[in-house]
Structure formats: structure tokens, C-alpha cells
Amino acid sequence: MTRFALILLLCSLACSVRAAGKLIEYGWDCPTTAEYRARVKDMEKIPFDGIVIKVAPADESKSGKGSLTRRPFSARRFQPDEYQHAIDDLVAVKDSRFTDNLIQMVTAGTIDWFDPQWDSVAYNAKIIARIAKLGGCRGIMIDPEQYGGYSMWGYGRLPGNLKDAHSFEEYRAMVRQRGREFIKAINSEYPGILILTLFGPSFAYMQSTVNPLSDCEYGFLSPFFDGICEAADENTTIVDGYEISYPYRIREAFMQGREYELVGAKSISQAPDAFAKHMKCGFGVWADHNSGKLGWHPDDLSKNWFTPAGLRASLNYALTTSDGYVWVYCERFSWFNDTAPRGFIDALRLAKDGPGKGYMPPMEIPKAEEQGDYADSKWLRVLSQSKDCADLKPIFDLPSSGWKFHTDPARRGEQKGWQKPGFDDSTWRDISIGRFWEQEGELYDGTGWYRLKLSVPKLDTNGPVYIAFGAADEIATVWVNGVKVGVHDQWEYGWNTPFAFDVTSALKPGEPNTIAVRVFDFQGGGGIWKSVKLMSK
CATH class of the missing domain: 2.60.120.260 (Galactose-binding domain-like)
Incomplete structure (x- = not known):
């Protein structure tokens, strides 16, 4: 039996029982700790297992602007008066139904991997882990997307003076070392943490099927997570959230994604044993997929990429093919302010019971x-x-x-x-x-x-x-x-x-x-x- 056939068999068996995975919410409606504290009981009405929460500076908590956790990759160290209120907010929430909340971390920054002040990044990661641990969260969500003008994840996109100073292999070794420093700092505050990265080394692998790793926009994701896996403590779990699965509507696509995450990414890893020990398969599903281009039709859900039945099926396929974590993204509505379609909320709940009737292909035929x-x-x-x-x-x-x-x-x-x-x-x-x-x-x-x-x-x-x-x-x-x-x-x-x-x-x-x-x-x-x-x- 081939590896793919075995995965298919196991996934088919999994679909015959209730899916046990976790659904995590993240999108444009990502709440601050203050918003979470104020609205948690209403949020708990939506059948997620956890949500991603951001940390805003104390004087901006109500507006949600200037999220502290969007700028840890810098030479500036977080100060206690910038985050203590966030810990207080999270501690104040008692007996929440959410078991798997995560604290947001966006890696976009301007600091180079060889910068002697890179230890500030490790320190900031340590603080975010402290917030998660003391706040009763399950761990951290990492968003590696390169927002802004500086591209830190690809050697070919670095400024010329940096490439003149160091070869690709020298950078690869340094990025791997930074991964070790990063997770050691995190584990010093939070042993056995869960880290969900919205996309991870599988993305570097997929890009490497077209171009050499040195030319890939996100090629450094592979050595960075190699370092994390090498130095992580025994019980730390890393989940590749595989953002690429946003539009998937068939089980086989998720199965192929699992191959890319666990087999393909391992094939380019320089620490394959550590990778296999710590790296797990996850998926992302975009509920209002590509709504910026396709439009968002709350009054006629059949016009959207996902219908309620289609969303239920995709979430079920993701849950039963992953190693337990699926994150659900949205832009055009909020799950927590009465703009989420009732059918979509039902899809979250029903997804764990089975795929339902599944996805019906659109009739538009490409030429x-x-x-x-x-x-x-x-x-x-x-x-x-x-x-x-x-x-x-x-x-x-x-x-x-x-x-x-x-x-x-x-x-x-x-x-x-x-x-x-x-x-x-x-x-x-x-x-x-x-x-x-x-x-x-x-x-x-x-x-x-x-x-x-x-x-x-x-x-x-x-x-x-x-x-x-x-x-x-x-x-x-x-x-x-x-x-x-x-x-x-x-x-x-x-x-x-x-x-x-x-x-x-x-x-x-x-x-x-x-x-x-x-x-x-x-x-x-x-x-x-x-x-x-x-x-x-």
C-alpha cells in the first residue's frame, strides 16, 4: 500500500467517527486582550475551540491599533508597561470554554539575521510566551507573511550589501541558529508550548520545486523551523498551518497538503529527525475565500466560494486529515458581532460530526x-x-x-x-x-x-x-x-x-x-x- 493510499484509508476511517480536532479563529476581527475580556461570553457562543488574541499597548487597547504582537522582530525590547495589562486581561477571564487560545505574533520586521541585536527578537518572543502562559493560553500563533518592504525570509530578496557580506549557506546556518535561540527563549517561559505557524517549511519546499531554495521568497522558513525543532523541549509542538489550503474543497487536496507538510518539507530539512518529532500537520480554511475579488454575498451564500455545506465539508476534511489543528480565517464578516451567516456558524459545529453532502462544483467551465x-x-x-x-x-x-x-x-x-x-x-x-x-x-x-x-x-x-x-x-x-x-x-x-x-x-x-x-x-x-x-x- 502506498503512503498516499494509507493516508486515504486512515482519513476515511476518521470520518466515520466524530472529528476530535480543534478549530481556531483568526481574521480581520482578531480581538485585543481587552476586547476578549469584555466580550468573552458572547464569543463563546460561536463553536470555536480557541481564538487568536493580539496585545495592544495599554493606551490603545480599546481601539485595537498598534498591536504589540505585530512587531516583535525588531531591535526594540518590549517593556513591562506595554504588556502587563494584557496579562491582567487574560487572567481576569475565568472558566472560559475556549481551551486553545493563542497569542498573535507577526514576524514582519527590519532586523537582519546577523544583526547583533537579534537577541531582542528572542527576548520579545519570550515575553509573548510569558503572556500566553500566564494568561492561560495554549500557545502562540506565528504569521510569517512579509508585510512591508523588507523581506527577511528569502536570500534572493535581501539587499545587495547583505548578500555581499554572507553567502546563502552562511545565512542558512545563521537562520537555523536563530531558530534555536528563538525557541529556547520561548520554552524558558512556556515549556511544552504549542506554536501554530500560519504557513511553515512546507511553503519553502513547494517553492523549491520551482526554484533553488536560495531563490525562494520564503526559503529561510526551512532552516528557521529546523532550528526550532532541534532546540525545542520534549513536549513542544509545532503546527504547520498550511495557509495554502485556504480554498480547498476536496478531501484529496488536504491529503496532498499533508504530504507536502510532513514528507516534502522533511526532504529539504537539515534536521529531519527533529523535524519528524515536533512538526505536525495543520490547515487553514478561508471562510469568505477571496471575497475581495469574488465579492461577498451574505444574502445569497450560493454565490460565495464556500456555501455553508461546502464550508462544513472542507472543515471536516481538514480536521480529519490534520494532526488536530485547523484555523479558520475571514475578512468580510466577524464571527462575534452578528455579521457571520447562521449557516456558517452551523458549519463550524456540524463539521465535527462529518462532511455532510460535501462540495458541489460550480457550473462555470474554464476554457x-x-x-x-x-x-x-x-x-x-x-x-x-x-x-x-x-x-x-x-x-x-x-x-x-x-x-x-x-x-x-x-x-x-x-x-x-x-x-x-x-x-x-x-x-x-x-x-x-x-x-x-x-x-x-x-x-x-x-x-x-x-x-x-x-x-x-x-x-x-x-x-x-x-x-x-x-x-x-x-x-x-x-x-x-x-x-x-x-x-x-x-x-x-x-x-x-x-x-x-x-x-x-x-x-x-x-x-x-x-x-x-x-x-x-x-x-x-x-x-x-x-x-x-x-x-x-
Whole structure:
């Protein structure tokens, strides 16, 4: 049984019982400690297990502006008169139903990893941990997004003078050391703390599938959390909150996310054993997803990205696929001031009972031919820019029609031998490539298989032969005559990226051949939506 199939089985079993995970609220309505103290009984009416709370300076607590916990990554140390009131607010709340509150920490700042005053960052983290511990919170929420002009998480985005002073490897080692200092300071105040990072080393891994880690915008997340995992005390738990799952509406997308979090991120870790011990899988779901662009329709929830039924299903998938923590984000409404839709509040409660009827795909069908770089000339030019494909020339076009197709929501096709030449696909439906499978009538997100049987003529080449795809949305695994020749996985970045695999030893020119392609689609249009060619040098 493959790792993915095992995850699917365990998640399926988990769905047969009540989900035991925690739902954490965080969004534009993030309350200050004073607001939490004043309104906790009303907040507890919403079925969250915890909320994220920010610390505002004492003289600004009522307005919520100038959050102290949005600026710990600086050379300025927090002073007691700036946070003691926050501890007092939290201590004043007695017998709260919330078991897993977290204190906000935003890492955006202007201090460099080599700055001798970096110990102020560790000190500020220590203070935030103190607030959480004395205030009865479960831990800290970290938001690593690079707000403002300074980019601290990517070597390639550092100012030139800093890169001149230190190489990427020197920075990587220093960031890892800062991670150790960071968690040691936190654990000195709060042993066994929970740290939920809105996104973590899995994001660095996914970016590294496209570019070297040194060129990734968030490449330093990997060494920073390596250091944290190495130096954390025995009972400290780190949860990768995987913000990328915001729009996910199918269980399989969350399962793929779990692979990225725990397997992919570990593969680039320099401390894999410590990573495996402390790093856990979490997810984020954006209740009013992309409402800034899509609009927010409180009077007709069917027009939103998530309907109440869809939100319930996604939260259930997240809870049963994660290691216990799911955070729920929102922008256009507040859960705590009567602007949250009743159906969404019910979805929070019902999600732990099961997914319900699940998500129904929208009827809007994307058109492949309207997407950028659709023409053969355009994607071939992009492919030629790859070092391994620079000299490739088309020598044979695979037909757009004559393919067979079958969905595989349980992802058991490989186990059933769907990649093998002798598999009987006569009951599969006919499909054409060069179009999204939605255009072919498959209103579906998830895994689908394509198979093509064809005779390839003798090829006029003495060089290696490649099979090249204009695009497959989003992850593709390719077999030729039962031989796995390659995997195209650039996360959701790869939906429009051409790719090619060497099939010289697997292809049989002048004989019948079987091409099998497994495609996984996170959301939106899916499938082999551009042309496929054989190429050679």
C-alpha cells in the first residue's frame, strides 16, 4: 500500500467517527486582550475551540491599533508597561470554554539575521510566551507573511550589501541558529508550548520545486523551523498551518497538503529527525475565500466560494486529515458581532460530526484555449528555456482524441494497475486532451487517469526521445508501457508549466504503445489541457 493510499484509508476511517480536532479563529476581527475580556461570553457562543488574541499597548487597547504582537522582530525590547495589562486581561477571564487560545505574533520586521541585536527578537518572543502562559493560553500563533518592504525570509530578496557580506549557506546556518535561540527563549517561559505557524517549511519546499531554495521568497522558513525543532523541549509542538489550503474543497487536496507538510518539507530539512518529532500537520480554511475579488454575498451564500455545506465539508476534511489543528480565517464578516451567516456558524459545529453532502462544483467551465501560452509555439518556447530541454525539437504529435479517462477519487488506480499496458480500459469514457476535463463534461476536482494506445512510427532520430506536455493541471505522473518515466509536481505553480521526460528506453517505435497519465487537480480546471508531443535533439 502506498503512503498516499494509507493516508486515504486512515482519513476515511476518521470520518466515520466524530472529528476530535480543534478549530481556531483568526481574521480581520482578531480581538485585543481587552476586547476578549469584555466580550468573552458572547464569543463563546460561536463553536470555536480557541481564538487568536493580539496585545495592544495599554493606551490603545480599546481601539485595537498598534498591536504589540505585530512587531516583535525588531531591535526594540518590549517593556513591562506595554504588556502587563494584557496579562491582567487574560487572567481576569475565568472558566472560559475556549481551551486553545493563542497569542498573535507577526514576524514582519527590519532586523537582519546577523544583526547583533537579534537577541531582542528572542527576548520579545519570550515575553509573548510569558503572556500566553500566564494568561492561560495554549500557545502562540506565528504569521510569517512579509508585510512591508523588507523581506527577511528569502536570500534572493535581501539587499545587495547583505548578500555581499554572507553567502546563502552562511545565512542558512545563521537562520537555523536563530531558530534555536528563538525557541529556547520561548520554552524558558512556556515549556511544552504549542506554536501554530500560519504557513511553515512546507511553503519553502513547494517553492523549491520551482526554484533553488536560495531563490525562494520564503526559503529561510526551512532552516528557521529546523532550528526550532532541534532546540525545542520534549513536549513542544509545532503546527504547520498550511495557509495554502485556504480554498480547498476536496478531501484529496488536504491529503496532498499533508504530504507536502510532513514528507516534502522533511526532504529539504537539515534536521529531519527533529523535524519528524515536533512538526505536525495543520490547515487553514478561508471562510469568505477571496471575497475581495469574488465579492461577498451574505444574502445569497450560493454565490460565495464556500456555501455553508461546502464550508462544513472542507472543515471536516481538514480536521480529519490534520494532526488536530485547523484555523479558520475571514475578512468580510466577524464571527462575534452578528455579521457571520447562521449557516456558517452551523458549519463550524456540524463539521465535527462529518462532511455532510460535501462540495458541489460550480457550473462555470474554464476554457483551455483562452488561457495564456496555450498555443504550441508558446509553450515550446517556454520549454526550450529549460536547460535539459534546450535543444529538443518536435518529431511526433500525440493525437488529441482517442484517449480514455476515469476519475480516481480514492487514488487507488495505481494499485489496480491502471498504468499497465494490459489493463482493460474498454469501459472508460472517451476524452480529448488539449481541453480541461470540465470542457469534456467532467465537473470534478481530484485525481483522474488518461490512457492512450497508439502505434508510434519509426522515429527519424538517433538521439534520446522525450515525451513533452504543454501543461497538466496540476500534478502529473506519466507511464509509458508500464514504466514510470517521471512526475511533474510544482504544487499549484505547475498548472501552466510545460514539462518533458526521457522515454528512450520505455518507448517502442514501430510497435503498439500505451501511455498512462495520472493527473491531480486541486481546484478549477483540470487535466491535460495542452498538446502532447514526442521530441528529440
